[in-house]
Amino acid sequence: xxALYFGLIAITVGSTALYLSRYFFDIGLWDDxxxxxxLVLVAYTCxxxxxxFVHDLRPRRYPRYAGGKIAVLIPVFNEEPELVERSIRxxxxxEGEKQVIVVDDGSTNGVQSHLRxxxxxxxxxxxxxxxxxxxxxxxxxxxxxxLDDDAExxxxxxxxxxxxxxxxVRVVEPLxxxxxxxxxxxxQLLNERQNLLTRMIxxxxxxxxxxxxxxxxxxxxxxxxxxxxxxxRASVLRAIIDDFAEQTFLGEKCTHSEDxxxxxxxxxxxxxxxxxxxxxxxxxxxxxxxxxxxxxxxWKRGYVRESxxxxxxxxxxxxxxxxxxxxxxxxxxxLSLGLRLxxxxxxxxRPHLLLTVVLPSWIALLFxxxxxxxxxxxxxxxxxxxxxxxxxxxxxxLNLWALFTVKNKSWVTRVQPVTAESSTxx
Amino acid sequence: xKKRMAVWVVxxxxxxxxxxxxxxxxxxxxxxxxxxxxxxxxxxxxxxxLVLLETGGSFSLFxxxxxxxxxxxxxxxxxxxxxxxxxxxxxxxxxxxxxxRGSFRLVTVQDADTGHVRQVIGQNxxxxxxxxxxxxxxxxxxxx
Numbered sequence: 001x002x003a004l005y006f007g008l009i010a011i012t013v014g015s016t017a018l019y020l021s022r023y024f025f026d027i028g029l030w031d032d033x034x035x036x037x038x039l040v041l042v043a044y045t046c047x048x049x050x051x052x053f054v055h056d057l058r059p060r061r062y063p064r065y066a067g068g069k070i071a072v073l074i075p076v077f078n079e080e081p082e083l084v085e086r087s088i089r090x091x092x093x094x095e096g097e098k099q100v101i102v103v104d105d106g107s108t109n110g111v112q113s114h115l116r117x118x119x120x121x122x123x124x125x126x127x128x129x130x131x132x133x134x135x136x137x138x139x140x141x142x143x144x145x146x147l148d149d150d151a152e153x154x155x156x157x158x159x160x161x162x163x164x165x166x167x168x169v170r171v172v173e174p175l176x177x178x179x180x181x182x183x184x185x186x187x188q189l190l191n192e193r194q195n196l197l198t199r200m201i202x203x204x205x206x207x208x209x210x211x212x213x214x215x216x217x218x219x220x221x222x223x224x225x226x227x228x229x230x231x232x233r234a235s236v237l238r239a240i241i242d243d244f245a246e247q248t249f250l251g252e253k254c255t256h257s258e259d260x261x262x263x264x265x266x267x268x269x270x271x272x273x274x275x276x277x278x279x280x281x282x283x284x285x286x287x288x289x290x291x292x293x294x295x296x297x298x299w300k301r302g303y304v305r306e307s308x309x310x311x312x313x314x315x316x317x318x319x320x321x322x323x324x325x326x327x328x329x330x331x332x333x334x335l336s337l338g339l340r341l342x343x344x345x346x347x348x349x350r351p352h353l354l355l356t357v358v359l360p361s362w363i364a365l366l367f368x369x370x371x372x373x374x375x376x377x378x379x380x381x382x383x384x385x386x387x388x389x390x391x392x393x394x395x396x397x398l399n400l401w402a403l404f405t406v407k408n409k410s411w412v413t414r415v416q417p418v419t420a421e422s423s424t425x426x
Numbered sequence: 427x428k429k430r431m432a433v434w435v436v437x438x439x440x441x442x443x444x445x446x447x448x449x450x451x452x453x454x455x456x457x458x459x460x461x462x463x464x465x466x467x468x469x470x471x472x473x474x475x476l477v478l479l480e481t482g483g484s485f486s487l488f489x490x491x492x493x494x495x496x497x498x499x500x501x502x503x504x505x506x507x508x509x510x511x512x513x514x515x516x517x518x519x520x521x522x523x524x525x526x527r528g529s530f531r532l533v534t535v536q537d538a539d540t541g542h543v544r545q546v547i548g549q550n551x552x553x554x555x556x557x558x559x560x561x562x563x564x565x566x567x568x569x570x
Contacts, residue, residue: 023520042445049441056430350537368444375433 002250004308008403012334019338030338037335044328045369051215052372060217060274063176065169068152070096071234072168075138077105079159081114083284087161092122096168099148100124103141106132135227136258140245143237155231156259157281162190163229164280171231171279181236181271182263184213184225185279194287200390201285201292203373203383211372213275220272221321223310223329227259229281232266240265249305250407257302264306267321268313289394296395300402304330333399340396363388462553463532464524466502471530475508476522477501478534479543479552500532501552510546511535 015033022030072091076084084102091100102119104112106129119126127146129138139156147154153172157163167185174183186209192202216222225231240262247254247261254261266273286292307330314322346354366388367374373384463476479499503511511517515535522532535543 023518038448042448046441046445049437053434056434059430365444365448368440371437371440372433375436 001308001312004311005250005406008304008308008330008334011331012337012400012403015335015338016341019341034339037339040327041332044324044332047324048211048215051218052211055214055218062173062276065096065173066176067097068172069099069148069150070153070155070168070172070231071099071101071147071151073139073142073154073156074100074102074159075105075135075142075156076102076107076111076115076159077132077135078107078109079111080109081111084111084159085114085118087157087159087163088118088122088124090163090165091157091168092124094163094165094168096172098168099151101142101146102126103138103146104128105135105138106130108132134255136245136255139258139262140241143241147234147238151234153231154234154237155229156227157230158228158283160284161228162282164282167229167279167281171229171276174274174276175231175233177272179272180220180233180274181266181269182222182225182230182232182273183276183279184222184231184263184273185229185275185281186277187226187228188280188282189285190282191284191287196386197289197292198285198287199380199383200386201383203377203380204387205285206377206380207370207373207384207387209275210277210376211370214277216321217275219318219320220274221267221314221318222273222275223263223267223306223321223325224260225263225266225273228283229279230259230262232262233271236266236269236271237262240269252407254305256298257306260302260306261309264309267310267318270317293394293398296398297402300398301406304399304402304406333396334403337400340392460522460524462500462555463522463530464527466500466551466553467524467527467530468502471502474502474504476530476532477503477508477511478532478555479511479538479547480534480536498555499552500555501547501550503547503550507546507548507550508533511538511543514542 018030018033074084074088074091088100088102091098100122102115102124104115104126112128115126118124125146127142129141143154153175155168155171171183171185174180187205189198189202189205192198213222213224243265244258244262263273286295307325310325311322311330314325343354343358346358363385370384374381467476468474477500479501512533512535515538517536518534520532520534521529523529
């Protein structure tokens with residue numbers, strides 16, 4: 001992992017050096033780099049579209065739910081009482097034979113008393129941790145000690161997630177296939193219409209789920225079972241939970257992106273992981289730029305760390321996933337730094353070219369890349385345009401920030417309501 | 427199923443345009459200064475300099491997008507001509523590798539006026555080159 005991490009830093013520095021080399025050395029080196037990057041981009045895009053084509057041509061069907069017990073784990077920390085009640089009630093009312101376990105992770109806002117009352121009324125199991133130890137510890141403890149012996153599936157959801165009545169049974173249905181170890185469902189936003197930012201995030205979610213996660217599902221290698229709604233085969237979860245709890249990165253204990261690491265461990269164990277769009281959940285998203293950026297900083301740190309982790313094993317069990325992560329998912333954001341620096345320089349040196357050449361071609365090409373938005377979710381088109389700019393101006397640069405601060409543990413305990421720190425979705 | 431497949435009637439041609447325009451532009455940018463400069467540099471290049479002239483002129487977004495517009499010329503000019511160009515326009519210096527003939531310093535003259543450049547260059551040997559561009563393709567917003 002250490003070598004891979006420093007390799008990623010080398011890619012970033014190398015891309016910058018290549019860009020700068022055009023000013024001091026032979027410009028041909030930079031030309032070759034841009035050509036290579038472009039060819040890989042085209043190859044990746046064709047690969048992505050090919051996977052989506054296969055999905056549309058032969059949509060996957062799973063056996064129907066046959067009544068196996070589903071243990072639903074809901075970790076809670078400082079959640080607003082009405083939000084967590086809404087979430088628990090939706091779970092209790094959902095289809096399927098269930099064991100509902102709520103773990104209060106040392107909340108300090110007094111939500112415990114509300115949970116106790118609810119537990120008596122609805123009959124779920126409530127476990128209270130005296131001090132906040134993080135979501136990872138809560139999942140570990142619940143898996144280790146609180147699951148019923150006859151639970152066949154474990155579904156984890158966030159304390160602000162609201163499930164569709166059929167979501168539980170839909171999300172566990174793939175697990176009836178013995179080769180599938182985990183699955184995840186669709187996540188929609190409860191507050192999408194709140195403001196421009198939430199509309200933009202709504203598009204961001206739609207693309208992430210209906211393009212990227214859908215494509216990953218075709219090769220049965222979804223890289224993140226979202227904490228909003230994730231299902232695991234109980235026997236698989238029990239087998240990997242110790243490794244999960246003990247994860248370290250560069251010598252430090254990991255405390256965030258637990259959903260992504262759980263998915264990684266399932267894939268590493270040789271199981272498939274799939275996406276089930278019919279399993280629908282709703283969640284709240286940050287409604288201010290500050291909260292959204294804060295969430296994205298955490299997600300991007302997890303993305304860097306867990307993508308590196310994927311590279312350590314996927315070449316053995318999921319070679320296609322390894323190639324995808326190695327050649328595009330992980331390297332592209334850092335390889336493209338030089339290209340972006342070129343654009344920044346152009347903005348100062350030749351702004352007319354930026355406006356008349358780069359901008360129109362960029363929009364045209366992104367429109368083609370995300371053609372499924374206008375074709376299948378037309379109302380999300382304005383959000384797509386907004387997202388494209390927001391990504392370039394802000395989110396892209398968080399990748400670099402994440403790369404150089406990936407060990408930072410400042411989020412070891414959650415001090416904000418979970419609504420602002422919801423689980424990774426992609 | 428039919429509805430889902432129907433969108434591919436639109437998607438596949440667009441994907442083809444996307445791929446071909448990117449690959450075509452990327453490959454076209456390879457035939458740039460090096461190829462043209464090799465023919466311009468005299469056998470004994472003691473006197474003179476390689477200059478890349480980026481001139482203005484009528485702008486066509488379509489031509490720019492598909493890389494059809496040769497908006498730059500590479501020339502072999504005398505030191506005196508170069509000095510007069512540098513006196514009027516912003517310039518930058520890089521190195522161009524001409525294989526067995528070695529490396530040459532390349533002075534890029536930016537946003538030059540076409541009429542004035544013609545006047546200054548006179549009979550100096552020049553060759554048109556494809557303008558180089560970089561597409562801004564940050565299509566990786568969902569890898570995190």
